[in-house]
Amino acid sequence: MQCDYFDAGVCRSCTLMGVPYPQQLAAKDAGVRELLAAWPSIAWAAPHAGAESGFRNKAKMVVGGTTTAPTLGILDEHRHGVDLRACGICAPELHAAFPVLADFIGLAGIPPYDVPTRRGELKHVQVTVSPDGRLMVRFVLRSTEALARIRKHLPWLREALPQADVISVNLLPQHAALAEGSEEIVLTEVGALAMRMDAGTLLLPPGGFFQTNTAIAQALYDQARAWADGIAPSSVWDLYCGVGGFALHLAAPGRRVTGVEVSEPAIAGARAAGVPDTGFVVADATDWAQRQGDRPDLVVVNPPRRGLGERLDAWLEASGAPAIVYSSCNAVTLARDLAALPSYRPVAGRVFDMFPQTAHAETMVLLRR
The missing domain is CATH 3.40.50.150 (Vaccinia Virus protein VP39)
Known part of the structure; x- marks a missing residue:
């Protein structure tokens, strides 16, 4: 590869x-x-x-950049965002979702969290794809400051990304190298992603463990x-x-x-x-x-x-x-x-x-x- x-x-x-x-x-x-x-x-x-390649069913993307031009990927040595939307080990369904999620960040006006200054709200976007191509999307935020705007524009996101069965907000108020916090706010009627396997269907909730x-x-x-x-x-x-x-x-x-x-x-x-x-x-x-x-x-x-x-x-x-x-x-x-x-x-x-x-x-x- x-x-x-x-x-x-x-x-x-x-x-x-x-x-x-x-x-x-x-x-x-x-x-x-x-x-x-x-x-x-x-x-x-x-x-x-x-x-x-294309084997990862889950992407934990650090959000950097600006509200109108966010990066989804990792942070560089200066703690600034590096965009990795075309990462080759991620499943194709994840690649297709990243541009839509970047547009949604701008539409909802969610400022990316800036690690050096400790300002901003959106720390990570986590996306998981099921064997049937359905998605779970989690926005990891510092606080609930942007929650009302996310709810307001949620219909746009669901229309633009109809394969997203589960959408949630996770709160991580600490300034720490963590992927998520303990409080989850599910914004969709469906609260778990159906992972269809050979012997039946596993139901994966936000924050639940499943092999990547x-x-x-x-x-x-x-x-x-x-x-x-x-x-x-x-x-x-x-x-x-x-x-x-x-x-x-x-x-x-x-x-x-x-x-x-x-x-x-x-x-x-x-x-x-x-x-x-x-x-x-x-x-x-x-x-x-x-x-x-x-x-x-x-x-x-x-x-x-x-x-x-x-x-x-x-x-x-x-x-x-x-x-x-x-x-x-x-x-x-x-x-x-x-x-x-x-x-x-x-x-x-x-x-x-x-x-x-x-x-x-x-x-x-x-x-x-």
């Missing part, structure tokens, strides 16, 4: 840009296998390749389901379940699946999917697991980059659960957690290229007690 932004030196986020893709994939696979070399019991499947590469997310779910079917568990716990991706795909007749996630909106979306034989709990995954008097036949964990942590490692080690499926976005913390689970033997593994053009990858491992 070739990128004009990378070649011009204005964006270096894709650190492997220009490296032939087969070389990227082979290096990621080799790197993960080296990190997990202490477990020769792992039978590695060939790495799952991703699309080289839909095709690779589906591949992860398929692999977890294949491993689970080989185990034939009657009970599954999906810890860090988000909007229920793994839970939805592991549900089966005679199999009870429980998802646990700290985010209330995410759990609301998971419950609304209406999948039989599933239940969802709003709770910290570790706290919840430690309170239970039993253990499932299979535990699925998909933690953040920091990994499981000592408390959840200790619970899993003592739980007696026959099997664990561990999906990791950080092979370093994955290796640390595996070392903390000596009663389990990793028996299968695979690398999934969630983020082509970068050094990041997703790794999934099956452990048997």
Whole structure:
């Protein structure tokens, strides 16, 4: 893949840009296998390749420039806006939305937030596209100062961008390097984006977690389901379940699946999917697991980059659960957690290229007690 932004030196986020893709994939696979070399019991499947371009289903665009000439992209070393609307890793539906959103910023008179002076209102625009080409648009603002103008001109935006099912305002009053705040104001009748997957439809609320590469997310779910079917568990716990991706795909007749996630909106979306034989709990995954008097036949964990942590490692080690499926976005913390689970033997593994053009990858491992 070739990128004009990378070649011009204005964006270096894709650190492997220009490296032939087969070389990227082979290096990621080799790197993960080296990190997990202490477990020769792992039978590695060939790495799952991703699309080289157009794979990102979500764009978090920093807004800079002026109200009438906004930039959507990143900030340079002087904290001024750099426009990246033609970013090649973003899905085509996102490219089509960016000019409309830039026009709306001017129409509604929303001044971009200027980091050096701490003035202005609009910090980010976040856009997510579903497998069916529908959109969720979020305006991240410093305050409600522009909210009335956004509401006033919302009919124009909905006509100009009819594929936008969900439009919301997120409030981030702090001057901090954060992507969003805790308060969300949904402006549309629909409050969650329908993400249609092979096993059903996930409902993604504003702020809810979903993998940024839909095709690779589906591949992860398929692999977890294949491993689970080989185990034939009657009970599954999906810890860090988000909007229920793994839970939805592991549900089966005679199999009870429980998802646990700290985010209330995410759990609301998971419950609304209406999948039989599933239940969802709003709770910290570790706290919840430690309170239970039993253990499932299979535990699925998909933690953040920091990994499981000592408390959840200790619970899993003592739980007696026959099997664990561990999906990791950080092979370093994955290796640390595996070392903390000596009663389990990793028996299968695979690398999934969630983020082509970068050094990041997703790794999934099956452990048997």
